[in-house]
Amino acid sequence: MSKSLLYELIEKKRSTMRDLTDEQALKLFKTSFPDEIEHLKGASATVESGDGLDVQTASMLLFDKQYIEVDRTLTSMLAIKWLLADDYKTFTSGQTNDILSEDSFRQLRECLSDKVCRKESLKALFAAMLIDDIGKDASLAEKLGESKDKNHSVIVLRAAEKGLIPALKTLPQDQQDIIIQSLEIGAKLDISQVVQAETAPNSLCALRTGKDLEQAFNMRAIITFLDVAGAAAHRNPKGGAVMTESVFQHYKKAMDIMDQYRTGKIEDSQQCYDRYLSYRADVLAQRNFPLLNPADQTDRALLRLLCMGRVEHKKPAEQFQAAFESLPPDKKSQLINGLSVNGVTDGIAILPYYAPGILAEARRNLPDEDETSIINAIKAFMELLARVFEGSEPHPNMPGGIKERDLSASHIQEVVKGAAFRKDPSVLANIELKWD
Incomplete structure (x- = not known):
């Protein structure tokens, strides 16, 4: 050739x-x-x-x-x-x-x-x-x-x-x-x-x-x-x-952190991952948002959601926090449990593929920058994500792994981009989720 x-x-x-x-x-x-x-x-x-x-x-x-x-x-x-x-x-x-x-x-x-x-x-x-x-x-x-x-x-x-x-x-x-x-x-x-x-x-x-x-x-x-x-x-x-x-x-x-893990300067994958989450927590703390601790399950879940939302500043971080705190207790627990699984020696972790993209589309489809509208849209996304993680929680000393659940399906994107979502973000609760 x-x-x-x-x-x-x-x-x-x-x-x-x-x-x-x-x-x-x-x-x-x-x-x-x-x-x-x-x-x-x-x-x-x-x-x-x-x-x-x-x-x-x-x-x-x-x-x-x-x-x-x-x-x-x-x-x-x-x-x-x-x-x-x-x-x-x-x-x-x-x-x-x-x-x-x-x-x-x-x-x-x-x-x-x-x-x-x-x-x-x-x-x-x-x-x-x-x-x-x-x-x-x-x-x-x-x-x-x-x-x-x-x-x-x-x-x-x-x-x-x-x-x-x-x-x-x-x-x-x-x-x-x-x-x-x-x-x-x-x-x-x-x-x-x-x-x-x-x-x-x-x-x-x-x-x-x-x-x-x-x-x-x-x-x-x-x-x-x-x-x-x-x-x-x-x-x-x-x-x-x-x-x-x-x-x-x-x-x-x-x-840089991954390369330290690759070369053995960071001991294990969870420490590597947590080192990056700590960095993101520090970035927000420098902008006057309360410092989150990746070792705390609730803080860890919120930190991961902030990263998925590509949040850089105090005000949007506070909006995410408000949405997170307003979740129904069962949905909040599902989300915290699912986002706490490492997939190493604590069972199978769920990877919500395209979740950041769905969240970005949801934010983009809001009719205005009204604080209540933004928080309601983020909350609706979090409730959808809780359903994605349903049944996932840490099981110590269990074989690990990762299972991908794909949120990029056209029917999900159509709802998030549609007029009904703009009017009432809670329509996300009606989306049918099927996994192989």
Whole structure:
């Protein structure tokens, strides 16, 4: 198989990649990786909505039609170019609040440079970034004989192991091995789900496999930074719109703590997870919200909910606290129990997949900024989440694990985005929840 045009360009002179316009780079990605981009075109996207901007997205430029996962992935790949070119202005052009500082941009750039110091590593990063979400295409699952509902990270790992991804075949074997190890981590540990406290400590065990995972973890870390940078590209294609200052700081802290756990400086997965929760509690305490203690079950539950809600400041934290305290006692107990399971030696933890997205959609669909309306909407979400966790509670000395319960289903999103919810958020109680 011939080398991709992008790989040939990198081999000639890495700096030429920086000199391309964004449009030239996008066209180069399209011609270099046709098979993988077809999978992205066929990917079922689970994304938060929002008012789009009157700006052409990457997929509209290339195909005269919008493909959400193409937009997100190719914008993440453009972010590599912006970082290599030290183009702070373009990287932050889509940010209006909490703009990434120049110092944080420099740290992100250094992170990229440290981990991509050779031509082969740069080629591997582009390939790894490109393929990370192709498992969302049902046709790839069909090729593997897997269910289309299987975790998309597992699907892409299986495809890589079976040699079904052309972008990997032109890479040296050592780089292919690093990408596959990175995919092995990603199949069990989604760093964003730790940052949003969506997952449980069990997922961190992916970093303790007995293998040397330094290069694979470094790749998973930079892929995550880039993925977050491109996360809103389907509605705001200007720069890395989501990688704001607070988001960068949260991800950087989470990755630093995880690396300490990987190297044995933090003893176990629960300590690692709690160290991150303590950091988030400290951030809010610095903004005059009462300090929460992850060792206390009630505080821990509220902390995880605040992380899912991407809460940064005192006022919204107080709104979450008010909603939490107003829950019916049985719902509050269900929520606290479910959010207390670590999934290590205390039974199976529930991962409420897409809960942060549902909460963001609920907040976005409110008719106004009335305090009562906001608290009622958050409370309705918490009651829905209590149902998701129903039956889950810590069982000491029981085998652990994680069970995913998916909230991204279309019927749930339709209710949260609908007029009935705007009028009365308690309609969430009528949503039918089914789990395999």
